[in-house]
Amino acid sequence: MKLIFKVAIITFVFILSTNMYAQSLLGYKICVDPGHGGQDPANDRYIAATGFWESEGNWDKALHLKQMLIDLGATVILTRNGNTNSDDPALSVRAAIANNNNVDIFHSIHSNGFQGTSNYSLMLFKGTDNSPANPNSKVYAERVGAKIFAALRTTALYNRGDMSFLGYNLGVLNPLTMQGVLSEGSFHDYIPESWRLMNTIYRKHEALAITRGLLQHLNSSALGTGAIAGIVRDPSKTVTYYAFPGNDQKVPLNDIKVTVQPGNIVYNGDNKNNGYYLFDGLVPGQYKVLIEREGYFKDSATVSVVANQTVFADKFLTYDTTRAPIVESYYPDASMDSVKTSDVVKIKFSRPMKKESVESSFSMNPPVTGTFTWTADNMSFTFKPDLPYLPKQQYTVSISQQALSIWNVGLSESFSFSFNTKFRNRLNLEKSYPIVDATEMSTTLQIRLQFDAPIFQGSLAGNVRLVDESNALQTVANVKVTSANGKGYISFEPKNPLLSNSLYTVVLHGKISDLDSIPMVDTIYIPFRTSSEQYVSGNVIDNFEVLGGWRNPNQSMISSGIDTNITKFAITNEKKVFGTNSGRLIYQFSGTNGVAAIPNTNKPSTGTDNNATVGLWIFGDLSNNLLELYFNDSQNSGAVYFVDTINWTGWKLKYFPLNEILLSGEKFLTDIAITKTSNGAVSGTVYFDDFQTNVLVPVENSVSEIPTEFRLNQNYPNPFNPSTIISWQIPASGHVELKVYDVLGNEITTLVNEYQNAGSYVFNFDALKYRMSSGIYFYTITSQGKSITKKLVLMK
Amino acid sequence: MKINFTVKTILVMIVLCLPIYAQQVRVGETMRLTSLSAGKFMNPKASPSGTIFFTGEGNRGIYYLSEVDNLIIKLNDELGAGYEFVFSSDGKSIFFRSDNYVAGKKYSELKEQIINTKEMTLLQPETRFLDVPRVSSDGYIIFSIDDKLQVIGSDRVSKKELAVLSEPIVKSVNNEIWVYTNGIKKTLQPLGDTHYIWTSLSPDKSNMLFYAVGKGTFVSDLNGNILFELGDIRYPQWSPDGKWISYMLDIDDGRVVSESDIYIISIDGQSKHKITNTENIIEVYPSWNRNSLIYSDSEGMIYSTQLFFE
Incomplete structure (x- = not known):
């Protein structure tokens, strides 16, 4: 009998609810305008702190409202069809839709925004406060505003003419030929409200309020049903964002479960930090509301539902401190077959924990030392190992029952999980230029480093240094961090030439890491000594300040096997030894052999003194290709002179006696060539400066290598x-x-x-x-x- | 099927072959016809004789500008009267809808008003869902109640069958366009299921112009076959000779119209001219007055700009 009685009540509730909705707005035509549309940051009002889009909130409210009005028998016209960027008609179009459909009333749904510190309800009609363009609009604004204000419980209600409140006419109301209102129900940039507006049930409540306003205004019977709504919060926790003094400052609870009796209607709350619940369509009478949330003591309220109104039952739930904490989640979890050796361990508990008790009950096998970082609520920590894990190793993480909640209750049972690490646990330096203890380095060398994995650029700040003998930091320039074929590369140069015959060290700190945050661990030192040679310029034949007779490699008879789209010569101020400019040759070989030669149509003479020494400054590219110079004599016989293998970076003066060129008489430079070797790079960039004769043979730096003091x-x-x-x-x-x-x-x-x-x-x-x-x-x-x-x- | 297809094809070809002359358009003088102190007005329309009529805020009342002394004359103060009022073919009277709200519910009457005497005649007593009136070239008054078309004879009394109409009627109703030809109603969705607004018949009664929400403005034949796509242009209005279409390009931020200018475009979309080019004035809702465009601005003032087609 009891069961039958319950069923009867539920059936009665359903029938009564249906009857109350049916027919009340039959024959009315209502245009609902969901303001904005889509997700255009310029005009669709996005709140980054909560992820709320006004366009989306308005659309959801409109869908709820449409359904309620249709259930009441009304014809509903929506001004947009969805919520994409293409569903955003102009304001003139929205008004024209209402006008064209000859509706009884127009309602544009919005929420408001202003500096995040307001939360009132604002109803706007066209005209001034005391002289509305359509007097019925003002009447409707007052009626619907009262309903919205009562439902959303904002701080105040304003019913205003747009000209009086804004100083201009709202674009969507201006062309209307019927009564119409734009409602700003609440403020989406007031963060507690923004979270509430993320809840579709809260939006539905605003739609319900608009429905009540429409029913009253259109002189139909009011809804025969009522609603129960409320917010469930934790009184012991305070929100971290701005909130008005009072309840909004207490943290709303996610994942609540609210049950209404009789009817056993269940509402499961969302996880959008609003703690909101709503039951509508309830027959007036006494109801019991049961509120539950995992980890909290249950609570309940007895409320009297009144027709066409919402009765509120807000609740503060008390935390259940007697419960044993459990591990709610952990990382790395079982879904990961292996983890990076640089990874961390994360544990989340169901209760706030005593940090010291957790840290002392935490262990890893094999043992790992590291640092704990806790969240502010003491419910989660991250353990970061001091060093990367061992490669290809299984680790087991354990937490004993000695881990205590802040109320001194231990874990219900000890907890452990395992994970396996990947094969790599160090970033390795594979090659460097210069190598350790290298000598005769150019004072303008380009330092090049090759690693076994792409470098995380953020790990380099302060961790790559060039220091002199007394550890003084040298300023560097042209820092490049690149990757190719799974390798990482760093190159840089001293901003100013280094001192000759001096000791310098490239210091690579162990904190430099790859993209997986795997560090080098050990700091690497690469000491090197600069060249002791110093030079005195001879007679400069070509200073490479202007193009002169130099031409691109595709115009040389000697060039072969090059990509002519890339292989180019130009005068540039990127680098120089003397003057302002130098000559730059960018080359790309198309095969395993090739010559990239730049011809000089002027064929400059090197003079007739066969005992003179000629020289050319070249900024090397470490390509292991050959530098060769081509000469002609006055009979147009030719000879090539191999100068050096380019196995350096930075500027070096390369010189040789003219008598080594197998030509007689006056000699003329026709080409400077880079010739590919079997192990040479297929591409590179070299610079040339001051081709000269009568070079004074370089002398050893007069500065002694022998220190003068201890x-x-x-x-x-x-x-x-x-x-x-x-x-x-x-x-x-x-x-x-x-x-x-x-x-x-x-x-x-x-x-x-x-x-x-x-x-x-x-x-x-x-x-x-x-x-x-x-x-x-x-x-x-x-x-x-x-x-x-x-x-x-x-x-x- | 084959015959229909052939007929359609020929029709489209004929329309496509309409001579759209490459006219040069010169924008002449712009005159402000009303001042702020005179009140806020909108939606100007010209009578057949060239008198400029407009409405007040919220489409309340109808006014006109006296050609004798340039004074603003109020014809009536009826609610909703300013929305798509029309003139008799001789220009002596005006037909409009007058709205009334009974406890929030909208009712409308259809009225005729003699412009000279301001004498008003009730053509249709108060009813629900009365659409705006139209006047056919042979003097019939056409309107609809609850989307059912009614025709009144030129005697303003006799009710006629739809079949008496010698010219088509087009109107958009929610997501459809209705075309009445010889008393037969045809329902069209030329661009699919979307709102259709600003629908009008071409001056030669052979084509129609409409705005499909989310798609833009189009010229089509009376079967809904698209002839020209004109883009997202708003409030399109035929020129008296049917060669040009005036429109506005209004830009808003979801709350307020922040800029708008007036343009004209040839019906094939090939020739476009910007008529207003102001930074501080938001010009909206243009209509034709012979070779001039009349329009209002966001402040509620009425303007006229002379055009020269050369």
């Missing part, structure tokens, strides 16, 4: 982790000791203990090898009875 340089970097470079100079040969001590004077290790010739030295000190902990240490060098000590700081 010196210990400050280690670099400092502080460091885990390695740093220590350098020193000794003016005389002898026994050298380099030792590291802790602050108490205990010797940690001896780094150097050997006989060394006078000169400059570098030592790459790796603290990991000596299991040193963070702290201050000292390093002391002793030679020839003298000692120098400096401080270094290890910071892990």
Whole structure:
């Protein structure tokens, strides 16, 4: 019997609800205009903080409203057909649709926006406050405004003429030939409201309010049913965005479940941070509302539903602190067959946790050290390992029951999961130019680095350095980070020429990482010495300041096997030794052999002094191709002179005696050529400057390589982790000791203990090898009875 | 089927062969006909004799500009009267719809008003869903109630059958265009299921002009076969000789019309001329007055611009 009674009630509710809707607006024609349309950031009102588009909200409200009005028997005209960018008619078109269809009333649905700190309801009609263009519009505005204000519970209600409120006529109301209103129900840039507007049920409530307003205005019977609505919040949590004092400052709860009895009607809330629920179409009477949310104590309310109104039952749910926390989610999860060795571990709990208890109950096998980062609510943490995981290794993450919620309740059961790592756990430097301890480097060299994976550019800032002997940072230019064929490349140049015959070091910090965030880990030092040669210019035959007789390679009789679309010669100010410009040859070979030659139609003479030395500055491209010069004599006999294999970067003066050219008499330069070798690059760029004769034979730099003083340089970097470079100079040969001590004077290790010739030295000190902990240490060098000590700081 | 196809093809070919002369258009003087202090007016229309009529805010009332002293004369203050009023063929009277709201519900009457005497005659008592009136070239008054076409004879009393009409009637109703020819109604959706607005018959009664929402403005024959596509131009209006179409290009941000200018375009879309080119004036809703265009602006003032076709 009891069951039958319930069924009867439900049936009665349904029938009554249907009757209340039926016929009430039969014969009325209503135009509903969902404002805006599509997702054009310029005019469709997007709120980035919540992801809300006004165009989408208006459209959804209009669809709800259309259905309600059709259920009431009305004919409904919508001014747009959907919510794409092509469903956005001009305002004049929207009004014309209403006019053409001769509707009784027009309602344009909008939400408002202004600095995020307002949330009132605004009804606008055409005209001034006291002189509406159509008096019926003002009456309707007052009626529907009251309903919307009551449903949305905004801070205030304004019913205004557009000219009075805005100072201009609204484009959609201006051409209307019937009563019409534009409603700005609430403010979508007030963030609590923006979240509510993300909920289709909230939008439906506004549509319900408009329906009530239309029913009242069109003098039909009011809805015979009522509604229950409310917001469920957590009183213990405060929102992080701006909200008015009061309930909006408390966090609304997602994923609520609300049940209304009798009828057992269930509403499952969304996850859009609004905590909103609505039941409409309820027959007036007493109802019980049961509110549930996982992790909270249940709550309920008894409400009396009144016809044509909404009764509100807002609730603050109390957190259930007695429940044992569980792990709700973790990362890397089981769906990943292998993870990057640079990856992190993430755990999300069902309750706020005591961080210390979780961190001490957390373990990984094999063991991993790292850093915990917690979210503000203490419910999630990220564990970032200090070093990449071992490659191809299974790791097991465990959390014991000693992990406690902030209410001292332990995990219901211990938790563990496993994951496997990928094969790579280091970014490797494969090649460098210069190589370690290289000498005779150009003072304008281009430093080139090749890695086994593309580089994450964001990891380079401050981690790629060029320093001189005293660790002074050198400014660099033309930094390029590229990738090709799975490799990563970095190139750069000193902004100003380096000193000749000097020691420099390229420092690549271990934090440099690839696109998978896998770091190098170990810092790499590439010391090199610049060339000691210095030059005095001879008689310049061609300074490459202007094109003169130089022509593109496709005009040379010598060129072959080149892509003429790419292989070009030009005068440029990109690089120079002297003057303003130099000659640039960009070349691309089309096969395994080829010659890219630039001809000179002027055929400049190198003079008749066969004992003179001729020279040409060339900025090398490390291509391993050949630099060759072609000459003619006065009888037009030709000869080619192989100058060098281009295995350097930067400017170098290449010179040779004229008598090595197998021609007699006066010689004329006809071409400068790059000839492909079997292991040479298929493409490259070289620059030429100051072709000259009577070059004074370069002399060794007068600056001696022998240091003049005993010196210990400050280690670099400092502080460091885990390695740093220590350098020193000794003016005389002898026994050298380099030792590291802790602050108490205990010797940690001896780094150097050997006989060394006078000169400059570098030592790459790796603290990991000596299991040193963070702290201050000292390093002391002793030679020839003298000692120098400096401080270094290890910071892990 | 084959015969119909042939007929259609010939019809389209004939229309396509209409001589669209490559006329040069020179824009002459623009005159502002009303001032802000006189009130806010909109939607000007010219009578057959060239008198300029317009309406007030919300299409309330009908006014005209006296040719004698340039004064604004109020004909009536009826609600909705200014929406698509029409003139008798002799230009002596005006037909309009007058709206009334009874507890929010819209009712309309059809009225005729003698311009000189302002004498008003009720042609159709108050009813629901009364459409705007039309006047045929042979003097019949045509309107619809609840989308059912009615015809009144030139005596203003006798009701006629649709078949008496010697010329077609076109009107758009929601997502359809209705074409009445010889009393037969044809329902068209030339561009599919979308709203059709601003539909009108060409002066020679052979073609029609309409705006399909989301598609643009088109010229078609009376079977809905598209002859010319003119783009997203708004409020298109035939010139008296049927060679040109005036329109507005209004731009809005979803709330307010921020700019608009008036243009004309040849019906084949090949020749387009910008008639207004102002930064601060938002010109809207143009219509023809012989070789002039009359239009209003967003402030509620009426303008006239002379055109010279050379």
